[in-house]
Amino acid sequence: MELYFLGTGAGMPSKERNVTSVMLNLLAERNVYWMVDCGEGTQHQVLRAPVKIGKLEKLFVSHLHGDHIYGLPGLLTSRSYQGGDTPFTIYGPKGIREFVETALKISAAHLTYELYIHEFEDNEAGVIFEDEQFTVSIAPLVHRVESFGFRIVEKPQTGKLDVEKLKALGIVSGPTYGKIKRGEPVELPDGTVLLPEQFIGPSYAGRIVTILGDTQPCANAVTLAEGADVLVHEATFAEHRKELAIRYDHSTAMDAARTAKDAGAKALILTHISSRYQGEQGEQLTAEAQEIHPETYLAHDHFRYEVPGRRQQSSGKASL
Incomplete structure (x- = not known):
């Protein structure tokens, strides 16, 4: 299980960062990828990444701001051309169905696979997907538009065969x-x-990955991240821009770190970074967060983080 960040910027693309999208690599677990958010230019980022749109099984949309959904029509049609013939499901707030269906209708797009769209009810919380391998739960966050966070829980794993x-x-x-x-x-x-x-050792808990949409600090963010192996949290601003974070319903890096600490999350990955923080300036965000939560990483486009199995009892592995 690995997180792969296709875009890590906030609002609009910059020379350093594309807008938001992250893949959850589940090839080892179920031979597919899951995606959270799909900002403009996501499929261009895929061309530079070791991922395949054809194996994309699910997309979870946190909210309907453009930097999280404008890449979706192109992704859906490209999937047809890249071997994507299996069913595909989109989960997102009310309005995602109208956005997708309107874009496909106006552009006369034809998909070669079945497309399912699951819209959340207003302020919905609870399980939205479950099978024998995973459970995915949501809860509303605090943002200018309805925004959700996702808690992805791997079912308990069978012990090792002796x-x-x-x-x-x-x-x-x-x-x-x-x-x-x-x-x-x-x-x-x-x-x-x-x-x-x-002949089989004791079973052990599965991994927990929490990925939040845009949000101010809130109780549901902590609940979704409780005991997570990794928390992916927006960090649009540094702490000295706290007033802007409050005004636009975003978080600072230190806000994200406080949430991770309160939730007992093992690792924290900062993303959704304002274009103010280019190059080495971004390390300011890391340094601030690490004052509160030492195991913090600043994501950049094409950043990878391997989520360790609970049996391994080790830290995750981050890389380019």
Whole structure:
């Protein structure tokens, strides 16, 4: 599981940062990608990234400001040309359906796959998606328009198969291993019954990834990020611009760090950065946040963060 940032700027593109979009790489878990927000130019960023639109399964839209949705029509049509023939689902606030359907209708676009759109109710909170692998929950945040945050929870993971213990009994890799991994007892030719719990280690908790839309500090942000392995939080301004952050319903880097600390999030990634903070100026945001939450990273376009498994008990790995 890895986060890949396609765009990390606020409001409009700059020479250094495109507008907001982040991919959650779930190739190892389900052979797909999920995306949160899709600002203008996102598909251009994809061309420079090791990701494939054709494997995009879901898009979660935090709110309807243009820097979070203007890239969506192009992404949808390009998916048809890049092998995307499986169903695709968009989750977002009321109005996302009208935006998408109007753009597709006026441009006479034809999609080669089934498109589903799930709109949130006003101030909706709770589970919006669940299967045997993941649960995705939302809660409203505090912004000039209705904005939501997403809590993505991996279901508990099965413990490791003790291969050496099975080999000691003369059992080599094959159907027996598969049955035990699935939790099925196995009867050997001599009548001995092997129980799964004898050969599988204890299960462990899955990972938690929280990605918030634009917001002022608020209680729901902390709730969504509680115990998260990584929190992705906007940091539009430095602390000395706190007045602007309040005026425009945004957060400072220190606001983001306080939320991460209060929630007990292991790692914090700052994104949605104002164009005021170019180059080394961006490190001011990191330094401010690290005063409160030491494990803080400043995202840039094409920044990657590997979310460690709970069994690993280690920090995540950040890279270009």
